[in-house]
Amino acid sequence: MTASAPETGTTTARPPEDGPGRDPSGAGAATSARRGLPRLSLLVLVTVVALAALALGRYVVPPNEVVRLLAGQVIPLDRTWTPAEQSVVLDVRLPRVLLSLLVGGGLALGGAALQGVFRNPLVSPDVIGVSSGASFGGVLGLLLGAGSAAVVGGAFAFGLVALVTVLLIGRLNSGSPILMIVLGGTVTGAFFTALVSFAKYLADPESELPSIVFWLLGSLATATYAKALTAAVPILLGAAVVLALRWRLNVLSLGDEDATALGVPPRSTRALLLTAVALMTAGAVAVAGLVGWVGLVVPHLARLWTGSDHRVQLPAAFLIGGAYLTAIDTLSRTITAAEMPLGILTAVIGAPFFVLLLARSRKRMWSQ
Numbered sequence: 001m002t003a004s005a006p007e008t009g010t011t012t013a014r015p016p017e018d019g020p021g022r023d024p025s026g027a028g029a030a031t032s033a034r035r036g037l038p039r040l041s042l043l044v045l046v047t048v049v050a051l052a053a054l055a056l057g058r059y060v061v062p063p064n065e066v067v068r069l070l071a072g073q074v075i076p077l078d079r080t081w082t083p084a085e086q087s088v089v090l091d092v093r094l095p096r097v098l099l100s101l102l103v104g105g106g107l108a109l110g111g112a113a114l115q116g117v118f119r120n121p122l123v124s125p126d127v128i129g130v131s132s133g134a135s136f137g138g139v140l141g142l143l144l145g146a147g148s149a150a151v152v153g154g155a156f157a158f159g160l161v162a163l164v165t166v167l168l169i170g171r172l173n174s175g176s177p178i179l180m181i182v183l184g185g186t187v188t189g190a191f192f193t194a195l196v197s198f199a200k201y202l203a204d205p206e207s208e209l210p211s212i213v214f215w216l217l218g219s220l221a222t223a224t225y226a227k228a229l230t231a232a233v234p235i236l237l238g239a240a241v242v243l244a245l246r247w248r249l250n251v252l253s254l255g256d257e258d259a260t261a262l263g264v265p266p267r268s269t270r271a272l273l274l275t276a277v278a279l280m281t282a283g284a285v286a287v288a289g290l291v292g293w294v295g296l297v298v299p300h301l302a303r304l305w306t307g308s309d310h311r312v313q314l315p316a317a318f319l320i321g322g323a324y325l326t327a328i329d330t331l332s333r334t335i336t337a338a339e340m341p342l343g344i345l346t347a348v349i350g351a352p353f354f355v356l357l358l359a360r361s362r363k364r365m366w367s368q
Contacts, residue, residue, distance in 0.1 A: 054094065069089055102284075106235035131159075133160075137156065138285065148222070162189075219341050235283045237279060247310070253310075294321055
């Protein structure tokens with residue numbers, strides 16, 4: 001059974017590779033090999049982008065010295081790099097690159113999963129209200145002047161509060177659960193956005209308001225290894241859940257009735273996926289602020305690269321998202337003397353690119 005309309009991001013349900021439908025003739029191995037090619041090329045892409053980010057900046061470090069410096073932390077090598085290069089790469093840029101890979105990958109994977117759950121290519125992590133809830137938690141921490149730990153903790157806590165609220169609203173009606181979740185996310189997001197505006201109204205315009213506005217625009221300027229570790233826990237945990245259930249997204253794309261007939265409980269699977277996406281989104285917002293468009297644009301790139309099979313598309317979205325945000329962050333700290341917030345660049349680059357993707361999809365639809 002095939003779900004048509006490729007522009008909606010739906011797929012054909014297939015059994016898992018180790019399930020009862022595996023082809024014993026060897027064709028399955030060839031298919032797995034073909035699926036492995038995009039992953040390998042994406043790993044190379046992520047590696048190249050990460051090395052470029054470590055090398056580029058106001059203080060340029062030659063790429064070969066970056067490789068030797070990193071390798072020298074593991075194996076004994078003759079020291080050819082200067083102390084300044086070591087400090088710039090290890091203390092300043094490496095935690096920032098690690099954080100951008102995590103945040104970009106988490107937001108992109110969350111967007112790809114949500115587009116599969118809702119069977120709609122225009123869905124992003126903002127639709128479930130978690131981003132707005134997490135942003136209010138972070139703004140509240142800044143308003144109270146409680147320190148960076150409170151900002152991260154508040155953002156994560158209120159992101160989870162937003163998720164619980166959306167799930168509770170989704171249970172108010174026995175009708176379409178997807179529609180109720182979308183409505184719940186819209187209401188919850190609007191409520192927390194209003195609270196953010198109220199907090200900005202109360203903030204001191206001389207000291208508190210500028211830091212709140214800058215944080216809401218998104219930035220990795222304060223990246224540390226501690227922040228990278230803080231983000232890694234919820235993002236990698238949520239990513240592990242989503243990737244473990246990625247074959248079930250192929251089944252969910254057929255509709256709730258067909259998914260139930262094939263042994264996939266749609267409600268519990270959807271709730272588990274939404275919880276995992278909320279974990280990743282809250283973790284990303286907690287350490288980087290609001291970074292828009294990544295969860296909307298990158299899943300389309302992954303779909304163009306790998307096709308609509310979620311078993312391949314979701315890992316690709318995670319890798320592309322990490323490389324995408326790392327490249328954007330490198331631009332933000334190199335193109336101007338003063339660092340530009342990430343949210344501005346992701347919108348300026350993402351919006352026109354998304355229009356091109358929509359035009360391409362429309363042209364393909366009319367050619368069929």
